[in-house]
Amino acid sequence: MKINQHIATIIRKYFDRKESNAERKSLYEWYDDIDNSQKITPERIARLKALNAARLFPLTRPKQVKRLSTFVKVAAAVLLLSGLGYIGLQYYENQQEYVMGAAELAKITPGTDQATITLGSGETIDLENIKLNDSLKIGNTVIYKDEQGQITYAAVAEGLNTADIYTENILQTPKSAQYKVMLSDGTKVTLNAESKLIYPAHFASGKDRIVTLSGEGYFEVSKTSDSRKFMVKTKGQLTEVLGTKFNINAYANSNKTVTTLAEGSIRVQSDNHTIVLQPNQQTVLKDGDLIKQHIDATTAIGWTEGYFYFDNTNAAEIIQQIGRWYDIEVEYDGKTPITYSGKIPKNLNLGKLIELLNYADIKAKAVSNKNNKKKLVIN
Template sequence: MNDYLSQVSALIIKHLESSPLTAQEQQELDAWLEASPQNKALFSRLTDPAYVREALQRMHSYNAEAGWQKIQYAYTNPTAVAPMQRSPQWKYWVAAATILVAIAGAALLYLYFPGKTTPIAATNVPQPAKDIPAPAVSKATITLQNGKRISVDSLSIGTNALQEKTAIQKTADGQIAYTGDEASNTEMHFNTLTNPRGSKVIQLTLNDGTKIWLNTESEIRYPVAFTSTSREVEMKGEAYFEVAKDAAKPFVVKSNGTAIQVTGTHFNVNAYMDEVSLNVSLLEGGVKVSKGSNTVTLMPGEQAQVNDNIKINAQADMEQVMAWKNGSFSFKGEDIYTTMRQLSRWYNVDIHFKEAVFEKFYGDISRDKNISSVLKMLETTGSVHFKTAGNMIEVYK
């Protein structure tokens, strides 16, 4: 990390510890915050207990055991953080956020730096002998009401299980569908569909006929049958919805403190925790997006960008939004960090930045290609290079 970014990290950590900043330090932190909306969004997330907790859970799941042990130590040893007249829970998340900044450092801060733009050459690139292929099978799992976990790939075609009076079926093309008479279900049972990194996109049809496409590293929790006056689901990651119309039962998607309400429409939700904002993109129909006291109504072609507030992008590129569902990566000015996060999820690889790379990309690349072909295309810009070692991709100039 260069000296400037090291200083910014130190200032954020000092702020989280409630240590007083000098006038010059406060001026430096304010200047960084005002430099871009992305900086403000990052700072807001690092001071949000819910985001810190979720991010640390993600880091822990990626074998960050040492970091987690440090957090536990900070929680059980008050001297690990600056004394504060606040609850133990407050001490916990401040310590957690402090360690998160220290661990994530360069990756979190470099993420938001602007750079030059260079188009990707749309050429066919030969693949090297050692390679990481695109996902060929579904690694998704269904967790039933009783906690039993079922691998979707292991299910046979046809009816596989009953929840209440609803059947779980697998179609010939690998889709999962819930079928049955909603009125015959007397209790609310929930299932969870989890699609991990390195897994194909999976399609789910709910009992009401709503269709959902779940991207990699995503999860959705839903009732087996909608027995109440509303239809509510919870999700993480990214999903595309084609909601069955039912004016009497609004359909509500909840994610990261945001609620999206519709009666029947098509929309995409990108709620990955490591992205700058939660984005709701409307293709047809209408949706209401709410967070706290803020509520907006979208028209087709608009996108709600949710942070502390909700901003509407009236000229969202829906082809780019839907590229993942349609089998491609679509880059239209994305920086290297946004680009590599997409590759990391799809190919289940870890990314290590050897140094700051100021590069943006333009172009479309099939998600069916092996990762070497994608990296070679990115390298045609001439400003970024990659080295693959097992499941680790190193990025350097």
């Protein structure tokens, strides 16, 4: 027996409890027309009966009870497909989640120093391929990796006036990674997980120093002899400084941009507002509005020192940070408002981290399925 694609789609929705009333009606009509002659092995019957309680089979109409023979008929119709294979059983079983045990959780380790650089030519370099205390010469630019793994840019003296050293480079970190870079002017940037920094290999003399950030970065801006401004572009915002230390959180999948000042002074501009920050102040840009608030800057820059710092932080933001660092999908039902204050080491495996969250009354667990799709759940 064949099942058309329309019915197959409804079946999948039914497994996930996402079918509409009209789709359920179509499925019931298809159900009643199943050929009684279809056969199924006793082994598959046993497996399907075990899944019955989870709503896979049978399709139960209101005020109507189906006998086992009808259940077997439906099972046969779904399993004995031409072209679609084991649509019912395999799809359902592969999606079923189980709570991961301590041994599995211990294998999910925290992030590391990892990134790539994309050059102006389009070539991408995996920075893991550059050894410590080694360098890479690209045109008129030298990229050096020190003992701590930080990348430093320097221009070859005889090439300062050539055009290629001003081309844009892109430093990009994946999930579960961060990286440090020293730009050609001496400015240090620590890039958090799943972030991207666009900058020139060498800043042109006499012009403002401009970089673009997506994600999160901590900046320690170096002053220049001619007091050139350093500017960071993010979505809907421009941050202007001379010499200072600050953090910007501007992830593409977030509805806000948060800029926090640790030292010095910065000017933050949006389309309609301009705010000057002093240390331990931050701006939040959301829905076009730019507001200023006081904060302990440590909570914003703690990630650069090996900790998650939380100050009355809601659970949705907490698990987003954790998800990026451990490269795991996250889920929070949001039914119970949860906030947390404190710090958690970033070098723990996921199992130890979950223990700490549970100890703090944040009910967390990690689940997986046969497709090895892992997820951190807070409810």
